[in-house]
């Protein structure tokens with residue numbers, strides 16, 4: 001896998017520091033609120049499990065799976081619910097944990113869903129934010145890193161459902177796409 005990476009953008013060490021910074025900030029902000037921390041499958045799984053270990057507060061965990069990509073590097077524009085939450089969000093404080101915000105469509109879809117279900121508050125924690133990709137308005141409250149307009153993979157982020165298990169985030173070599 002390492003051979004398919006052109007360059008590393010965020011190393012394991014850098015990611016760990018971001019998890020500590022964001023986790024401690026959220027623990028401070030959500031003291032005594034018993035939030036529901038919602039991981040967005042599958043990309044946010046690695047980030048979520050690391051960031052929650054930095055939060056010394058009571059919280060519940062849940063997962064949602066929405067999809068907008070069809071395995072390629074460009075968003076299809078259509079978001080659909082693949083796997084729903086298992087906890088009732090009415091009157092609860094929700095922290096959505098994402099791997100990356102690009103067009104903003106996925107985030108908007110989930111925020112609308114949570115609002116419809118009467119969540120008390122909704123905040124967003126994302127490992128990566130790609131503001132140059134925005135198509136709809138979407139804003140994260142806790143951001144690990146602002147990324148340039150490049151397709152990245154690793155640490156949960158995939159290309160064709162591969163590379164999620166890389167322990168760092170990097171840019172794939174161009175020939176990886178060309179050979180597909």
Ligand code: IMP
Pocket residue numbers: 040043068069075098099100101102103104105106107150151152153157158159
């Ligand atoms: P959005 O709806 O365009 O904001 O897309 C968000 C989702 O698209 C994320 O949860 C990722 O799964 C995926 N995505 C966006 N950009 C990238 C990227 O550079 N690498 C891998 N996945 C990406």
Ligand code: MG
Pocket residue numbers: 042043069158
């Ligand atoms: Mg994805």
